[in-house]
Amino acid sequence: MREIDVFIDTEEIAEFFYQELINRGFIPSEDEIRELADVTFEYLLKKEIIAEEWED
Structure with missing residues (x-):
C-alpha cells in the first residue's frame, strides 16, 4: 500500500458537521461542534487511518 499525505483540519470538520446537522434539523452549539x-479526529487516529505528526 502506498502512503499519501493527508492534512486533517478540525475546523473544517467542525464546519462540515455544523452544516450537515443544520440540514438535518439540529441546532448544535459551537462547543458541541x-x-x-475532536472526537472524529481521535477516531481517525485510533483506527490508524491517519497519524499525527508534529512540526518543529
Whole structure:
C-alpha cells in the first residue's frame, strides 16, 4: 500500500458537521461542534487511518 499525505483540519470538520446537522434539523452549539470534530479526529487516529505528526 502506498502512503499519501493527508492534512486533517478540525475546523473544517467542525464546519462540515455544523452544516450537515443544520440540514438535518439540529441546532448544535459551537462547543458541541468542536467536540464532535475532536472526537472524529481521535477516531481517525485510533483506527490508524491517519497519524499525527508534529512540526518543529
